[in-house]
Amino acid sequence: MDARHLNLTQQLVHELGRSILKGKYKVGGKLPSEAELGEIYDISRNATREAVKMLTAKGLISSRPRKGIQVADQNKWNLFDTDVLGWILVGKPDLYMLRHFMQLRQPVEAQAAYLAAQYATAEDFDNIEQALSNMQLAEVNNDAEATHHADVKFHKAVLNATKNPFFIQLENFIEIALKVNLRYTNRIKPVTELEYQAHADLFAAIKKGEAAKAYEFAMSTQSATLKLVDEAITRSESEA
Amino acid sequence: MDARHLNLTQQLVHELGRSILKGKYKVGGKLPSEAELGEIYDISRNATREAVKMLTAKGLISSRPRKGIQVADQNKWNLFDTDVLGWILVGKPDLYMLRHFMQLRQPVEAQAAYLAAQYATAEDFDNIEQALSNMQLAEVNNDAEATHHADVKFHKAVLNATKNPFFIQLENFIEIALKVNLRYTNRIKPVTELEYQAHADLFAAIKKGEAAKAYEFAMSTQSATLKLVDEAITRSESEA
DNA sequence: TAATTTTTTTAATAACATTATTATAAACCT
C-alpha cells in the first residue's frame, strides 16, 4: 500500500491523513503532540512538523501552542484535494457519501458536456473517442476493470475538453466518485449493459457541437444513477 | 496587507503563493532554493521548508533533490483551496477567469438550490431569510458593500442547506466568484436592480420545497450572468 | 477574584550528516 519511495514526511502525511478519515482521530479531538508523533513513528520532530504543516494546508488539522494538534471541523477539510479524496476511499464511504458525490457529479458532468461541445479540439475528440473504443472492447470482453478504467478516461477527457481549469481540477473528484460508485454498483445497479451506448451518444453530441443535447444526455445519465442511489438509501432505511 | 499574527511559515506561504499566482514565478520555472529563500526572506531554513511543504500540499509547487523548487503545472493546483482562490484574486483575474468561475457556478448554484429545497431545516430558512432582509435593506440604502456582503451570506446559507459537504466546501469558491464578479459588475452589468427580487423568489421556492422550481430560478439567474460575461468577452475580442 | 507564575506545546534557529538526482566524464564495447 505504502509506496516506500515517498519521503518520511509524505509517509507520515498519508498515515495520519488515512487515520483521520478512518475516524481513528475524531473531529475536534487531539492528535499526539509533535514530540509524541515523532516518537511513535520514529522520525525526527522536524519531519513530523513538516507533515503537520502539510495536513494543516489541506485543512485537516490545526496546531497551536499549548493546545496541541487537533482535527479540524469537517467543513474546513479541502475535500477536493486529491489526497483527501483518496483518503475518503480508505475510510468508510457509505451510500450517503455516494449520494453526496452523485449530487455534485450530476450537474458537473452535465455542464462539462455542454462546455466540451463548445470548446473541444480535435485532440480532445481523439482522446474521448479512444476511451470510448477501449470501453467497447472491455465490455465485449466482459472485463470489469478495463471498463472502469476506460470510463474514468472518458470522463476525464470530457472535463479536459471544457478548457476550464476548475472542471479540469475536478478530474480527481470524478475519478473518486466513479470508484465509490463502483463499490456499490452491484448493490444499486445490477445491470451494467448499455453503458457504452450512453457514452457514445454523449460523444456524438459533443462532436457535433450540440451543447444542449450533450447537456441533456449527461444530465439524464447522472440523474438515473442518482435516482438509483436515492432508492437504495430509502430501501436500506426502511430495512433498519 | 500581511497579518502580523501569522507565523513566519504562513507569512512565507502567502508571500510565495501570491507571487506564483501573480506570475512572478512562471509555471515550470524555478523558485530560489531552500537556502536562498531563507536568505531572501530572512527566516531559517526549517521555516522555509515548512512553507515549501505547505505549498506542495496545495499543489502549487514541487521540490525534488537536484531539480530544486519549481512551480507545478496549473492542473495540479488545488484551485478549490481557500488560499489559492484568494491568491487568484490578488493575481490578475480577467474576463476569461470570470467566465471560468461562472461556468462552474451556474450548475453548482442551481443544484444547490434544488438540494436546499429538499434538505433545508428551519435554521437554514432563518439564515437565508436574514441574508435576504439584509440585502433588501442594503439595496434601499444603496449600500453596495453591504449588498455584496448580504449576497455572499445568502448563497453560503443556501449551500449550507444542501447538507452536502462538497457543496458546503464550495462556499469559498462561490465567495471568490462573487468577488471577481463584483470587480466586473460595472462593465458587464450596468443595472443592479431586481437583485433582491430574484433572490427572494429563489428563497420562496426553497422554502416551499419546490426543488425543480428553485433549480430553474437559480439556473436562469446564473445563465443570464454567464451570458453577459460571454457577450463582454465577444465585445472585447472584437475591439482587439 | 484578579493578577502572577508555572508548565506545556508549538515556533524558530542553527549546525550537521545523509540521500537522491542529474550532468559530466571516463571506460567500454562493437
Added chain:
DNA sequence: AGGTTTATAATAATGTTATTAAAAAAATTA
C-alpha cells in the same frame, strides 16, 4: 570512431539533533 554503459562529482533536497523563544492554558498566590 561512434555509441552505450558505468563511475564520479556536484548540487539540492532530505533528515537529524540540540537549543532557545514565544504563546497559551492551568495552577498558584495575593
